[in-house]
Amino acid sequence: MDFDLSDEQKMLAEETRRLLSDRASANRLRVLADAGAAWDEGLWSDVAAMGLLGAAIPEELGGVGLGEIDVCVIAGEMGRGPAPLPFLGTVLAADAIRLAGSDAQKTEWLPKLASGETVAAYAWNEGRGAFHPRRMAAAVKAGRINGRKAPVADAGLAKIAIVAALENGEPGLFLVSLGDASVSPMKGFDLLQKQSAVTFDGAAAERLPGASEAFIEAMQDRAAIYTAFAQIGGAEACLYMARDYAMGRKTFGRPIAGYQAIKHKLAEVLVEIELARSNAYFAAWALANDAPELKTAAATARLSATTAYDLASRENLQVHGGFGYTWEADCNFHFRRARLLSAFLGGPDVWSARLIMALQAANAPLAA
Amino acid sequence: MHFEDTPEEAAFRAEARDWLAKAAAAYANPPTAPWEEAELVRLGRAWQRTKAEGGFAGILWPQEIGGRGGTPMQASIFDEEEHAYNIPTGVFITIGMNMAVPTIRRHGTPEQAERYTRPTLLGEMTWCQLFSEPAAGSDLANLRTKAAQRQDGSWLINGQKVWSSWAHHADYAILLTRTDPSVAKHKGLTFFVLDMKTPGITIRPIRQISGKSDFNEVFLENVVIPDANRIGKVGEGWACAMTTLMSERAGSRGGESDLDVATVIEALRGTDALADGAAQVKLARWWTVEQGIQNFRHRLTTRMSKGEPLGAEAALVKLAYARKLQDIAAFAMDVEGYEGVAGDSPLREQAEAAYQWGAVMRIAGGADEILKNQLSERVLGMPGEIRADKDIPFDQLEA
Known part of the structure; x- marks a missing residue:
């Protein structure tokens, strides 16, 4: 057993962090949010040049030829800012093409996704409630797609989308150029990841031949695992932001970091983060090795990470007191992002039900 | 990142599994009725000896003291494999293995280390811990049990300990006492090994809310401990106790x-x-x-x-x-x-x-x-608690 990141993966995390700590700082995010920007295009180019968009894409297709654990490591660092980049959608679209696409689709799109030239969105959701691949209205007939997917993250930036839709009643994934669709901005809680409604009215839709219903379900697990790393990165940023503020802020003649009310609060956050990180590592391992535990590991990682980020982002603002509620303080970005990441793949209720059903379905009795 | 055993780990696991299949065969199923305490202690001692003779006790201990000189991974693998059986053991073994012996070896003399290590490894010596007192739980250094040195160098102990798990089945205790009340509370403590057969020890089981009585009050009245049983220097008890508690947590x-x-x-x-x-x-x-x-x-x-x-x-x-x-x-x-x-x-x-x-x-x-x-x-590096009594001599503190 070696249950840790490799030295190379630790170095990858460090290099990514070094690039983002300055370029995705709270001050930078404030400037972008004030300007109403949807991303930082210059940073996107630099991230792409470092190979961070093609970690799991084979070298012969323009990627770095590493694996899913490396994508997780990068996602974790992206969550720390959070970085104002369409990272998750692009990586998920690339994974869908890499794992379920035809050779022609891979050859055409993976190099462009790895180089950052093409931004992609992953569009599965329609309306309220838990996502189910069989309960979709979007449909493809004779290579044309009709329907509405919403919300879709970063669709306003993306050139292509991988879209979940039914064809002959069977769920599948389809590659669609967003130039052929109507993309309209939606109001959203997060300031730096813009959401859109995407309406298709007969746009050309190319099926990814390997994308079955089970594959679409597995994409949800994959998204949950990458997101768990981003949530933990964000939670850790909140924890140390709160710690640093508490060390400097004095009440009644001493730093508030010395009061148990604050110490114990942050100790609770630390516990949640370390449990979540441990579960996320296990899920990353299960994903990279297509382990039988993948489904339960993904749900476990998602629930843990959501709990950790939720708690960390709220308590970070709380520790900052009234200042935390100002635009000038740095708590705002995580306060909003934590809610986005909790809700967007389905909230804790949905994943709890998913987990308990998966545990019950285990054939062998669970108790040792 | 992987969970597979390396070839070395796999070989060790196979060895442990084979050994357990023979040595622990009697414990493959849970006992038909729960073991009585005395029976559990008897079986626990025997199992400890079996393990020691098989080379699986003290996996992390160096070979020259009877351990295996193994790795943390091996210890973890053996734990996993042993966990598949219903092994008779308890704190009467683990306090000795994980707390008493590591503390004695770190702070005691070579003679003391020699005297307690091997018998504990073999299950011949069982142990309890006499640290906590009615007024010294989380604030352990507030303890009052007094040790006074006599003319002949031996120590006279008077006081009361509490929460002492399985003290009624222990051959020896690790004991923390106050030897100098005129200095600040952490500084006046001294650490001893106590033979539980010494006259003056009264063990009174505490009836717990569960109905069981596996921890005790231990009263020490004019108990004499030879100076040879003092671990570390006079006044260095706190450092010894920290070693014990860190070892407890690790285990x-x-x-x-x-x-x-x-x-x-x-x-x-x-x-x-x-x-x-x-x-x-x-x-x-x-x-x-x-x-x-x-x-x-x-x-x-x-x-x-x-x-x-x-x-x-x-x-x-x-x-x-x-x-x-x-x-x-x-x-x-x-x-x-x-x-x-x-x-x-x-x-x-x-x-x-x-x-x-x-x-x-x-x-x-x-x-x-x-x-x-x-x-x-x-x-997280946040400030320590305010300790109002930190620099005040113990005998000037308000009770």
């Missing part, structure tokens, strides 16, 4: 009354309870805590096997475990309604025991509140 594992999500799901399989959204959310939460602890432990084992020290964050294991245990046990009682608190359901009986054990675990070996102080101070 801390599970508990005697467990209840996990898998067990609750099995018990509720086919009932409406598992389809209830509120129950699903709770069970899912506890599952993530159980998995988080297990995966966190794997991270710690990996780190230690690479030669890194056990960090202060290890304290979170007990904190997370004990609270989860109490919560899931309460749920398991609630979920059956009125019958969850009365009747013959096996889940109810297990839940009752776990609910009570959860209360023990939230206090023993560092209360939740103390652990949260440690995590915030040692991991």
